[in-house]
Amino acid sequence: MKTRLYLMIALGVSTIFMGCSEDLDDNPTPTNDLNGFVWRGLNTYYLYKDNVPDLANNRFASGNYQAYLNSYSSPEDLFNHLKYQPQTVDRFSWITSNYIELEEQLSGTTLNNGMDFGLMRYPNGSNNVFGYVGYVLPNSDASNEGVERGMIFNSINGTELNTSNYNSLLSTATYSINLASYDDKGTPETNDDTITSNGQSITLSKSSSTENPIFKSEVFNVAGANVGYLMYNGFTRDFDSQLNDVFGEFKSQNVQNLVLDLRYNSGGSVNTAILLSSMIANKTGEVFSTEQWNSDIQSVLSTEDVTNYFTNNDGGTPLNILTLNKVYILTTKRSASASELVINCLDPYMDVVHIGTETAGKFQASVTLYDSPNFNRANANPSHLYAMQPLIFKTKNSLGVTDYSQGLTPNISLPENYGNMGVIGNETEPLLATALQLISNGNRMSFPSIKALDLIGDKTDFLPVSVGMYK
Known part of the structure; x- marks a missing residue:
């Protein structure tokens, strides 16, 4: 619901200055029309709009808008031109020519x-x-x-x-x-x-x-207490009820410690990240995160609009909440976006024992923009399937921590051993075994720092689109 509100507010911002430019419908060509969609969408929503001169509200006050659009041979060319420092700052905005594939991927189908x-x-x-x-x-x-x-x-x-x-x-x-x-x-x-x-x-x-993102859940008895283990591989909204069921099982078995395995989780829904965090920490009503948008949108949003809170329900369905003061989270460089959001936003409220390697370093969220008057799916232009997924805000935890572009640093640096990776969910698997040893020994252990190999890519690079963290 909050995203729909943002769309309506942001559209109001856009129409204020778009009325001052020349008629956008004068003899449009198909490419020109697509390029217009790209410019309007990024001018309205793009997080880094204030840093891109060609997205300024007065950029075409003296005309030449159509000539500008015609100077780019494709919507991809214009989109890439308007991205802000794509090698370092905006590594994650993208455009697709087939939003059907995007929608399927957001539901977990690839x-x-x-x-x-x-x-x-x-x-x-x-x-x-x-x-x-x-x-x-x-x-x-x-x-x-x-x-x-x-x-x-x-x-x-x-x-x-x-x-x-x-x-x-x-x-x-x-x-x-x-x-x-x-x-x-x-x-x-x-x-x-x-x-x-x-x-x-x-x-x-x-x-x-x-793919069901709930790959493995187990309960171990360690030093007389039950420890829940969950390998969770994607923040996919369609599986939220099943995620709640897993925590129901943890709750029924009186789980007193939790190992959350996000090592291969590249992100997904912000709402799902809030639900998962809420089930871990009993902090209903406390600030989970705040959002920073571009200056135009930020100026018309209230504090309430840009604040997300821990909750005790999902659309009226009660959440199964564990009251923990510590959580053990396993990561690799493939842990990104919503995975990092969970770590960063739990940190002010509980002891987050981060085991593995530095994470990917994505603290921004995106939204799907369609070629329609208000950028929603309804009334999307039927003549094409283009959509954009630009970064629209960056996240901060309740203490204001953000901009972790180099990733979140683990407490215990422990890359996977490719000569002996172990079995997921088995107590001897190296990363899980480390967490269980810490629980057993009351965290009184030291581990050598081991340098991780360079990650070049993973399976998400071969999907139609790269989802990341989205509203």
Whole structure:
């Protein structure tokens, strides 16, 4: 509901100055019309509008608006031109020519083979790349073909992966992964690690499927107390009721400690992040986060409009809330957006023991803009399927902490060991085992700092769009 309110308020801001420019409907061409949608949407909503001179309200006060639109050959060209410092500041805004695929992805439905993977640069610092299997979706092609967590691959269809070719090799509907072995030489250092092909391969094919983000939940007894464990892989609104059911089970088993595994969670719904955080911390009514928009929108929003609160219900359905004063959260560089939002916004209220590596560093949220008078899905232009997902606000926790562009730093630096990744949900899996040891020993432990390998990409790079954190 809050997003709809923002759309109406922001539209009012836009029409105030758009009425002062020349007639936007004079002899539009299809590309010109699409470019107009791009400019209007970003001029209205874009978080970094104030930093982009071509998005200024008076940019076309003396005319030349149509000539400006015509100077860009495609909506993608104009969109990319208007992004603010895309290599460093805005790494996450994007445009799509097919919003049907976007909507399916937001509901958890994508074209995939069921293999989650990350792509890492070789430990020797070369441009060679290897992939690791993070998890395998049940009843998927990968599952049927025998793919397992911890498998390593360094070639696709017989071609060795590197930073220049991995995108094209993994984008096809069907491909073969050529397996390899990772040897850590029995030491925590990575500079002497090696990856060696083993001659085996597995052929995988993609199909449309819906992923349940609740991959694994368990309850362990540690030092006489019950510990809940949840691997949660995406903040997908369609599974919120199932997430609440998991916490209902935790509550029924008197869980006194929680290990939340977000290591492969690239983000999703802000609303779901609020619900998950609310189920962890009994802070109903307290400030969860605040939002900072561009100056035009910020000036017409009240404090209440830009403030999100912990809650005790989801649309009237009571939440199953654990009253905890500490939570253990597992991360990698793939933990992004809404995952980081949970960590950052729980931190002022409880002891967040962050185990793993630095996170991705995305503190901004986006919204889907359609080519309609008020940018909503209703009455979208039927002649095309373009939509935009620009960054529209940045998030702050209740103490004002934001701008963590380099990621959130863990309390315990512990990258995954690609030579021994363990089994998800098993007490001996290295990251989970570390959390359980801390619980067992009352956090009286020290761990060596281990340098993580460079993340090059992961499975989300091969989806139609990159969702991130959205309203």
